[in-house]
Amino acid sequence: MPDSRNPPEVDRAAASRRAVAARRERAALKRDVTTRVITPQDLLRRAWAEPESPAGAMRVTEFLTAIPAIGEGKRDRILADLEISPVKKIGGLGVRQRTALQAFLDHRLPEPSARGGRSRLVVLAGPTAVGKGTVAAHIKEHHPEILLSVSATTRAPRPGEVHGEHYFFVDDAEFDRMVDDGELLEHATVHNASRYGTPRGPIDAALAEGRTVLLEIDLQGARQVRAAAPDATLVFLLPPSWDELVNRLVGRGTEGDEERARRLKTARVELASQGEFDFRVVNDDVARAAAEVAQLAG
Numbered sequence: 102m103p104d105s106r107n108p109p110e111v112d113r114a115a116a117s118r119r120a121v122a123a124r125r126e127r128a129a130l131k132r133d134v135t136t137r138v139i140t141p142q143d144l145l146r147r148a149w150a151e152p153e154s155p156a157g158a159m160r161v162t163e164f165l166t167a168i169p170a171i172g173e174g175k176r177d178r179i180l181a182d183l184e185i186s187p188v189k190k191i192g193g194l195g196v197r198q199r200t201a202l203q204a205f206l207d208h209r210l211p212e213p214s215a216r217g218g219r220s221r222l223v224v225l226a227g228p229t230a231v232g233k234g235t236v237a238a239h240i241k242e243h244h245p246e247i248l249l250s251v252s253a254t255t256r257a258p259r260p261g262e263v264h265g266e267h268y269f270f271v272d273d274a275e276f277d278r279m280v281d282d283g284e285l286l287e288h289a290t291v292h293n294a295s296r297y298g299t300p301r302g303p304i305d306a307a308l309a310e311g312r313t314v315l316l317e318i319d320l321q322g323a324r325q326v327r328a329a330a331p332d333a334t335l336v337f338l339l340p341p342s343w344d345e346l347v348n349r350l351v352g353r354g355t356e357g358d359e360e361r362a363r364r365l366k367t368a369r370v371e372l373a374s375q376g377e378f379d380f381r382v383v384n385d386d387v388a389r390a391a392a393e394v395a396q397l398a399g
């Protein structure tokens with residue numbers, strides 16, 4: 102629409118500047134898709150929310166070739182399969198074509214999960230008695246596809262605990278040997294008492310098969326995993342309230358008064374570290390919290 106206040110050449114110059122700016126924005130968006138700064142689905146969402154935006158003004162041909170796995174030959178076959186004309190702009194696609202394009206991408210290039218590009222090594226930590234063991238056991242029962250790592254420990258087995266299932270119960274000398282031989286991904290002395298460590302072998306094997314691995318370990322261990330594997334997913338389990346945390350510790354009845362007081366002191370310090378974690382999950386209801394952790398892990 103010519104602007105009546107300006108002579109035609111001023112309009113033309115302004116229009117040409119706008120066209121150059123729009124081209125630049127489209128090129129930047131394409132780069133973002135190619136370099137995976139945004140997912141192709143992100144770009145479609147922007148285009149369809151605002152068809153006049155640079156994303157909406159992008160041709161489907163440009164969009165598809167911006168995706169690393171798609172060259173020109175593949176692009177033309179995809180467009181033919183989806184019955185989309187190569188001259189179409191993303192913002193101008195009809196409902197049926199939008200649905201077809203979206204379904205194609207979701208099938209061929211599923212978006213990264215909530216982990217946002219993080220690895221399938223998931224650490225669940227949190228203060229004493231928040232319910233880490235309970236939530237991890239729930240996940241083990243309901244998500245057999247997730248490997249729950251079995252730690253080595255120097256503490257004595259409790260009644261009912263099975264070697265190799267709950268822990269690998271080892272003596273100090275064997276624990277030292279595992280540390281010296283580099284068999285542990287991380288290890289720490291927990292609650293100033295026994296030593297605990299995560300055997301590396303089963304984790305590496307499961308990750309190589311594309312499985313998710315869950316470590317239920319203490320804060321010191323979580324920090325070591327972060328240092329050794331910066332792309333690990335760190336989840337901090339929170340109690341619904343401080344009073345509920347105290348109730349759970351007392352209710353479990355596994356510690357005497359003195360030990361309980363010591364653990365609660367540590368718990369205050371540990372709660373203050375929650376900002377170091379990628380995700381926080383409140384353990385109000387075991388099944389709900391477990392589902393949330395499993396979803397972050399998937």
Ligand SMILES: Nc1nc2c(ncn2[C@@H]2O[C@H](COP(=O)(O)OP(=O)(O)O)[C@@H](O)[C@H]2O)c(=O)[nH]1
Pocket residue numbers: 229230233234252253256287288289291297298299317318319320321322323
């Ligand atoms: N760093 C580290 N901590 C662990 C490991 N395995 C268990 N823990 C932690 O050790 C603590 C004690 O666990 P446990 O002996 O089962 O006793 P409970 O938590 O008092 O029932 C918990 O905070 C666990 O998260 C491990 O391999 N490494």
Ligand SMILES: Nc1ncnc2c1ncn2[C@@H]1O[C@H](COP(=O)(O)OP(=O)(O)O)[C@@H](O)[C@H]1O
Pocket residue numbers: 227228229230231232233234235236349350352353384385386387
């Ligand atoms: N969501 C929950 N609601 C109520 N009680 C819980 C919940 N999760 C765990 N508990 C209880 O709290 C206590 C501590 O749980 P536990 O799994 O041993 O904690 P942690 O492994 O973090 O030390 C246990 O008695 C457990 O049954």
